[in-house]
Amino acid sequence: MKPRTPVVVAVTAATAAASAMVWISAPATAQPMTPPAEAAAESASALVAAEPASLQASDGEAYVQRPVISTEKLQYVPYDRTYKGLPVIGGDFVVVTDHAGNTKFTSVAQSSPIGELAVTPKLTGPASVEIAKGELKTVKNVEGTKLVVVTTTGDPTLAWESTINGTSAEGISRLTVDVDAATGEVIRTYEHVTDVAGTGTGWITGSVTLDTTLSGSTYSMKDPSITSLSCQDASTNTTFSGSDNVWGNGTGTNKETGCVDAFYAAQKEKAMLASWLGRTGFTSGGGAWPIRVGLNQQNAYYDGTQVQIGKNTAGQWISSLDVVGHEIGHGIDDNTPGGISKSGTQEFVGDVFGAATEAFANNANDPRDYQVGEEVNLVGSGPIRYMYNPSLAGDDNCYSSSTPSQEVHAAAGPGNHWFYLLAEGTNPTNGQPASTRCSGSGAITGVGIQTATKIMYNAMLMKTSSSSYLKYRTWTLTAAKALDSTCGLFNTTKAAWDAVSVPAQSADPTCSTTTTSPTASPSTTTSNPPTGCTGTNATDVSIPDAGAAVYSDIAISGCARNASSTSKVAVNIVHTFRGDLRVDLVAPDGTTYNLKATSTSDSADNVNTTYTANLSAEAANGTWRLKAQDSYSRDTGYINTWTLTV
Numbered sequence: 001m002k003p004r005t006p007v008v009v010a011v012t013a014a015t016a017a018a019s020a021m022v023w024i025s026a027p028a029t030a031q032p033m034t035p036p037a038e039a040a041a042e043s044a045s046a047l048v049a050a051e052p053a054s055l056q057a058s059d060g061e062a063y064v065q066r067p068v069i070s071t072e073k074l075q076y077v078p079y080d081r082t083y084k085g086l087p088v089i090g091g092d093f094v095v096v097t098d099h100a101g102n103t104k105f106t107s108v109a110q111s112s113p114i115g116e117l118a119v120t121p122k123l124t125g126p127a128s129v130e131i132a133k134g135e136l137k138t139v140k141n142v143e144g145t146k147l148v149v150v151t152t153t154g155d156p157t158l159a160w161e162s163t164i165n166g167t168s169a170e171g172i173s174r175l176t177v178d179v180d181a182a183t184g185e186v187i188r189t190y191e192h193v194t195d196v197a198g199t200g201t202g203w204i205t206g207s208v209t210l211d212t213t214l215s216g217s218t219y220s221m222k223d224p225s226i227t228s229l230s231c232q233d234a235s236t237n238t239t240f241s242g243s244d245n246v247w248g249n250g251t252g253t254n255k256e257t258g259c260v261d262a263f264y265a266a267q268k269e270k271a272m273l274a275s276w277l278g279r280t281g282f283t284s285g286g287g288a289w290p291i292r293v294g295l296n297q298q299n300a301y302y303d304g305t306q307v308q309i310g311k312n313t314a315g316q317w318i319s320s321l322d323v324v325g326h327e328i329g330h331g332i333d334d335n336t337p338g339g340i341s342k343s344g345t346q347e348f349v350g351d352v353f354g355a356a357t358e359a360f361a362n363n364a365n366d367p368r369d370y371q372v373g374e375e376v377n378l379v380g381s382g383p384i385r386y387m388y389n390p391s392l393a394g395d396d397n398c399y400s401s402s403t404p405s406q407e408v409h410a411a412a413g414p415g416n417h418w419f420y421l422l423a424e425g426t427n428p429t430n431g432q433p434a435s436t437r438c439s440g441s442g443a444i445t446g447v448g449i450q451t452a453t454k455i456m457y458n459a460m461l462m463k464t465s466s467s468s469y470l471k472y473r474t475w476t477l478t479a480a481k482a483l484d485s486t487c488g489l490f491n492t493t494k495a496a497w498d499a500v501s502v503p504a505q506s507a508d509p510t511c512s513t514t515t516t517s518p519t520a521s522p523s524t525t526t527s528n529p530p531t532g533c534t535g536t537n538a539t540d541v542s543i544p545d546a547g548a549a550v551y552s553d554i555a556i557s558g559c560a561r562n563a564s565s566t567s568k569v570a571v572n573i574v575h576t577f578r579g580d581l582r583v584d585l586v587a588p589d590g591t592t593y594n595l596k597a598t599s600t601s602d603s604a605d606n607v608n609t610t611y612t613a614n615l616s617a618e619a620a621n622g623t624w625r626l627k628a629q630d631s632y633s634r635d636t637g638y639i640n641t642w643t644l645t646v
Contacts, residue, residue, distance in 0.1 A: 037068040039101030040075030047095055047103055048079065054106055055093065058114040060084045067285075069336075069461050071278060072454075073482045074098060076461040078337040081110070083149045084119045089161070089178065089188070090152035090465050094337045105478065109338065109464035114149065114156040121147060121158060121181035128160030131184055132177035139166040150178050152465065153187045163192075174303045192340075193303040203252040204320055204375045206365040208264040212245060219245040221263050228287045229266060231259035234294030234308060258293040258317025262309055265324035265357060266291060272360035273332075276450050277457045282328055284335045291324070293317050302330040320375050321366050322354035329353025338463035343404040345469055348415025349460070351387060355419070356453040368449070370420055370432065385409070387416035388424070388435040398438035398501040399469055414469065414500045421496040423452035437499040440570070441643065442536065444495050447488075455480050455493060473497045474507045487511040491538070503606055504574040504640045510540040533559035533620055538641040541628075543575065545636045549629035551586070552639045556621050556646060563615035563646035569595060570645075573607040573628060575637025580630045585613060585644075588622025598631045606637075620646040 044065065051057040062085075066078040074096055081091030093108040125145050133139045143163040150157045159178040166173055171193075178188040213222040220241040223229035230239045233255055240247065240259050248257035266288070273279040280286040289302075295310035300323050302308075307327045309319045329350040334340050341349045351372055359368040366375055372385035386392040390413030396403065399414040417435070424432045425446035437444075446452070458479035459472060476497070480489040490511040498504075535554040543550055569585055579602030585593045595611045626642045 036075055036099040036101070037070055039099070040068050040070075040077050040095075040097040041065060043097050043101040043103050044077035044079075044095035047106075054108055056108065056110045056113045058083070058116075061088075061091075061114070066337075071458055071461065074104065074458065074461075075101075076337065083114055083117065083156075086119060086158075087146070087148045088114070089148050089150045089159075091149070092338060092464050094462050094464065096462060104482075107337075107462040107464050107475070109466040110151050111466075114151065117149065117156050117158060119147070119149075119158055121160065123160065123179070123181050123184050125160055127184070128179040128181070129162050131179050131186065132160075132162040132164055135175060135177050135186060135189055136164055136166040136168055136173055139164055141165050147181065148178065150188055157187055158182065159187060171297065171299070172301065172303075172308075174305075192334075193301050203248075203250055203257055203261065203316065204366045205261045205264055205361075205363050206250075208260065208363075210247065210260065210263055211267060214245075217243060219243065221247065221259055223263075223267065223270070223288070226270065226281055226286070226288045228289065229270070229282075229291075231263040231266075231291045231293065233259075234292035237290070237292065239290075252314070252316030253311075255293050255317065258309060258319045259291070261321075262291045262293055262307075262317075262319030262324050265319065265321045265361070266328060268321065268361040269325050269328050269353065269357040272357055276356070276360070276453055279332075279457070282331050282335065288328075289331065291319075293319055300324075300327055302327045302334075304331075304334060307331070321358040321361050321363065322351075322372060322374075324354075325357030326350040326354035326372070328357075333460065336460045336463055338465045338467055341460075341463065341467045341472075342465070343468035344406055344408060344411030345415055345467060345472060347408050347412035348419065349456075351385065351412055351416050352419050352453060352456050355387060355423075356449060359449045370424070385412065385416060387420045388433050390414075390417055397436075399503075400501070404468060414502065415472070418496045418500045418502065419452060419456065421499055422447060422455065422493060423449040426499075438501045440495075440498050441534075442495075444492065444499060447492050451483075451489065455483065455489065458483065469502050470505055471507075473502050474505050474509075477511075478509050481509055481511045494538075498572070498641070503608055504572060506574050506576050506605070506637060508574065508640075510638070512539065533561075534643065534645040535624075536641065536643040537626075541639040543573070543581070543628050543630050543637050543639065545630055546580075546633040547630060549627050550639070551625045551627050552642060553623050553625050554642075554644050555623045556644070559620035559646060561620055563618045563620045565614045565616040567613050567615040568610055568643075568645040569613055569626070570610040570643040571595065571607055571626065572640040572642065573637060574605075574640050575607065575630075575635060576605055577603055577632075577635035578605065578607050578637075579603060580632040580635055581607060581637075582629050582631060583607065584627040585611075585615075586625040586627050587615065587618045588624060589618065591618065592627070600632075615646060618646075 048063050062082045064080040069076040077095040079093050081088040091110050095106050096104045145162040148161045150159045158181040160181050161178045163176045174192040176190040180187050212219050213224050218241050220239050221231040232239050240256050248260035282288045289306050291307045293309045295308040297310040299310040311317050333349050340346050370387040371383040374383045391397050395410050395413035397417050403411050421444050423446050425444045427434050459475035462475045476493050480493040537552050537554050541550050541552045579599040582598050583596040593613050
């Protein structure tokens with residue numbers, strides 16, 4: 001059997017449950033009058049002190065609690081891990097509670113204990129720095145070097161970690177390099193410069209109002225409530241200032257004009273975060289970074305210390321709503337648990353914040369449109385990404401196993417498509433373009449961009465350093481479930497992920513008005529009867545390990561004929577060893593048609609297949625049953641959804 005890595009593990013107050021990311025019905029104890037953040041911190045501390053199996057703890061470890069992040073429904077308590085006093089890279093986790101302090105679930109990056117690891121290096125720190133410098137084309141300076149334990153690259157490894165400024169083959173770089181402290185091998189690199197090639201023109205927003213700071217008789221382009229948010233000339237790192245509080249001349253090649261729109265966009269994003277998400281500021285502590293206009297590249301980037309804004313080929317500064325929103329979005333991603341999103345997800349996360357900022361600003365000169373770079377003809381090819389149809393820019397609409405290894409901007413396609421379907425649906429009625437599905441059938445009705453952004457942000461608060469598309473599916477489903485007890489948001493979130501072919505995960509929660517988890521054991525469920533010759537049942541049915549068969553039913557009515565000789569049965573079953581499963585279709589008269597046999601050699605996860613069956617001997621109308629049985633022990637799963645077309 002192939003190895004599997006758990007993503008998230010549910011826990012009660014001091015006991016780990018067996019299944020992943022499952023809503024917990026038995027609450028942990030908490031004082032009802034304690035302030036929510038304090039209750040969450042106390043509950044998380046009690047849980048961590050007990051060192052449940054889900055934390056993958058070893059002797060010599062300690063856990064550093066970070067500030068509690070509060071949202072409308074839940075509290076998120078991030079933790080870092082140390083081993084014998086050294087930071088553990090990949091040891092982070094998040095404990096999630098409700099506002100009373102009741103623990104709901106945890107999200108854990110580390111998949112196995114460190115065990116016993118020697119922490120005396122054979123390689124010296126200065127020697128490791130010279131090796132690390134070799135990862136860049138040119139080196140400007142080294143910020144610092146420290147010993148760490150790395151758990152993200154296989155076996156736990158003692159390493160020297162250095163952060164280096166300079167240039168790579170792609171341009172400006174701020175690179176963290178981990179060098180094995182025994183062998184001198186480079187085992188991990190992490191690029192902090194996160195960029196997008198030109199996504200807007202600052203002069204497009206027209207006449208705008210800015211909140212500036214007055215000191216004596218001088219105004220400066222500095223935010224009065226977040227003093228670390230300012231707009232500067234990139235050549236001198238000097239904040240724009242003047243005596244009249246009138247800024248820019250409307251010319252796109254003028255730096256001050258570029259700063260007008262950059263500063264406007266940043267302040268609109270700040271207001272969006274507060275209004276929609278209840279977040280104060282861009283950093284974890286409610287701060288921000290300077291925005292610097294004047295980069296001599298067709299580019300813009302965030303690097304952990306600043307946002308740099310470049311220009312298009314006509315020399316116009318590209319500080320529009322979506323480019324600034326995108327780059328600050330990288331900073332928000334960097335300042336939520338787990339740091340910058342990984343495995344091809346970081347650029348779609350940035351695009352979400354760019355789209356949300358553009359929508360919130362509601363600026364007539366740069367309206368909401370779910371295009372990235374629509375206002376800048378950067379190199380004569382129009383927008384660089386289209387969230388509603390990524391293929392228009394040559395990116396994939398649909399997720400595949402190759403997505404995580406693609407160039408990060410190209411890999412944004414499936415995530416952008418998912419977000420558009422979640423926010424606007426397949427056939428919006430508000431003037432936005434239609435969007436198609438990659439898989440499955442049926443229309444999706446969007447939940448609106450504000451709610452979609454809230455789902456995404458709450459998912460980011462469960463993020464760990466092992467983030468991926470597959471884990472974002474689980475986290476967004478968990479967030480949607482927490483935000484809406486009717487399961488409406490959950491069902492739309494799930495439908496959007498299914499539509500872009502991100503497969504169901506064993507860690508995914510389930511949602512119903514009487515909530516059950518994938519490890520519960522209902523034996524049957526019936527969908528509402530459709531009219532016509534097709535039907536879908538998307539209610540989850542757990543399949544007991546080496547147990548009795550379970551059923552999911554579809555009642556067909558209004559199809560006054562026999563079924564087709566080429567009837568289609570689209571089956572999506574989440575399971576950690578699909579060879580354990582026998583899957584049958586049971587006709588209304590009791591006749592059984594085998595769709596899938598068991599196989600001891602098929603160790604892959606999940607059944608996601610459309611079967612063709614000759615059902616022409618059967619009347620179409622009646623109750624059809626999907627039958628699933630797990631024939632062997634150790635692996636579990638559930639019927640996620642199935643569609644019958646007779």
